[in-house]
Amino acid sequence: xxxxxxxxxxxxxxxAERTGxxxxxxxxxxxxxxxxxxRVQTVAILVLLALAVMYTLHFTxxxxxxxxxxxxxxxxxxxxxxxxxxxxxxxxLGAALVTLAxxxxxxxxxxxxxxxxxxxxxxxxxxVSEVREKFGDIQAQIEQARLATERLQQMTGAGDAxxxxxxxxxxxxxxxxxxxxxxxxxxxxxxxxxFFFLAFGRHTLESVLRSLPRVADRLHLVDIVNxxxxxxxxxxxTITLINSALAFVTAxxxxxxxMPNPILFGGIAGLLNFIPYIGSACTTIILxxxxxxxxxxxxxVLLPPACxxxxxxxxxxxxxxxxxxxxxTLNPIFVFATVLFWGWLWGMPGALLAVPILAVFKxxxxxxxxxxxxxxLIGG
Numbered sequence: 001x002x003x004x005x006x007x008x009x010x011x012x013x014x015x016a017e018r019t020g021x022x023x024x025x026x027x028x029x030x031x032x033x034x035x036x037x038x039r040v041q042t043v044a045i046l047v048l049l050a051l052a053v054m055y056t057l058h059f060t061x062x063x064x065x066x067x068x069x070x071x072x073x074x075x076x077x078x079x080x081x082x083x084x085x086x087x088x089x090x091x092x093l094g095a096a097l098v099t100l101a102x103x104x105x106x107x108x109x110x111x112x113x114x115x116x117x118x119x120x121x122x123x124x125x126x127x128v129s130e131v132r133e134k135f136g137d138i139q140a141q142i143e144q145a146r147l148a149t150e151r152l153q154q155m156t157g158a159g160d161a162x163x164x165x166x167x168x169x170x171x172x173x174x175x176x177x178x179x180x181x182x183x184x185x186x187x188x189x190x191x192x193x194x195f196f197f198l199a200f201g202r203h204t205l206e207s208v209l210r211s212l213p214r215v216a217d218r219l220h221l222v223d224i225v226n227x228x229x230x231x232x233x234x235x236x237x238t239i240t241l242i243n244s245a246l247a248f249v250t251a252x253x254x255x256x257x258x259m260p261n262p263i264l265f266g267g268i269a270g271l272l273n274f275i276p277y278i279g280s281a282c283t284t285i286i287l288x289x290x291x292x293x294x295x296x297x298x299x300x301v302l303l304p305p306a307c308x309x310x311x312x313x314x315x316x317x318x319x320x321x322x323x324x325x326x327x328x329t330l331n332p333i334f335v336f337a338t339v340l341f342w343g344w345l346w347g348m349p350g351a352l353l354a355v356p357i358l359a360v361f362k363x364x365x366x367x368x369x370x371x372x373x374x375x376x377l378i379g380g
Contacts, residue, residue, distance in 0.1 A: 061346050066186050070193030072356050076236045081198050095198035116261040224367045238324055243270040257304050275351045276335050280312040334378050
């Protein structure tokens with residue numbers, strides 16, 4: 001096979017010319033190319049910038065959280081304010097009416113659900129003891145294993161441990177009262193910011209547009225703002241209606257199954273459903289615990305969480321995709337990661353705001369040419 005050998009030799013010589021090896025048949029590995037110091041410096045600066053942004057977001061949580069929530073609420077309520085403006089009502093007055101309507105709605109729901117919620121909070125110590133009693137056999141086995149471990153430690157001489165110092169923190173009631181005061185203060189700030197966004201947001205945008213010298217920049221900014229307002233407001237309105245319907249159906253189902261306080265747990269199901277994946281799992285656990293405390297037979301205990309799982313599966317796989325469509329489709333991987341990130345950063349409010357924040361970020365990426373690849377990746 002001389003011809004084949006010559007061809008292979010020719011390819012080897014060409015490879016040697018490209019790689020810079022002296023011997024075409026030398027299998028020695030290539031030396032790695034030296035790192036570009038400028039590129040390494042750029043990567044290091046970006047990493048430090050990301051860490052600084054994360055620290056700033058965590059440190060300024062009490063300030064930024066009402067701002068983010070008020071911004072999303074203003075997008076959700078922009079439609080009624082525009083309708084009132086078309087009826088020749090001044091925009092600040094229309095914003096005040098819409099904000100008062102929001103306050104009345106949320107306040108009415110909170111007042112209606114406050115009594116059963118307070119009763120369940122007061123029952124928490126009793127609930128813990130009742131759950132332990134329900135799982136008495138499992139707890140007895142765990143206790144036997146613990147005693148056996150202690151005996152083994154005493155036999156090996158590892159049981160001479162220094163006495164434990166127990167530091168008692170604030171009581172549960174004091175902790176709940178403190179958190180309630182913080183939530184009320186943040187709710188008042190959010191309501192005030194929502195009014196200002198609705199009343200003066202359009203005038204602020206017009207001032208920014210007048211400050212831009214180029215017409216192309218003005219048109220680009222207007223296009224981004226309109227896209228964010230239309231898509232996010234439609235998304236928030238649709239998801240709010242879907243979750244409200246889920247709360248109503250869940251409350252009706254729990255009432256039919258004989259669960260206590262069906263309106264309370266239906267409202268919890270609708271609220272937590274704003275958090276993808278994690279919210280429905282938390283609601284299922286809550287319903288399982290309440291059913292465990294309310295019923296004696298295992299089929300009655302398992303029926304409420306099982307029915308809710310089927311209900312959320314129907315909503316997540318058929319109802320929401322059919323209604324929302326591809327208006328604002330997001331990659332499930334990014335959705336789950338975003339919920340975990342904002343939940344870790346800001347707690348439950350951050351998890352509630354995670355998906356709208358991701359949606360706004362996707363729209364901004366789609367409107368910025370260098371970031372369109374990232375926007376397409378987030379959109380899945």
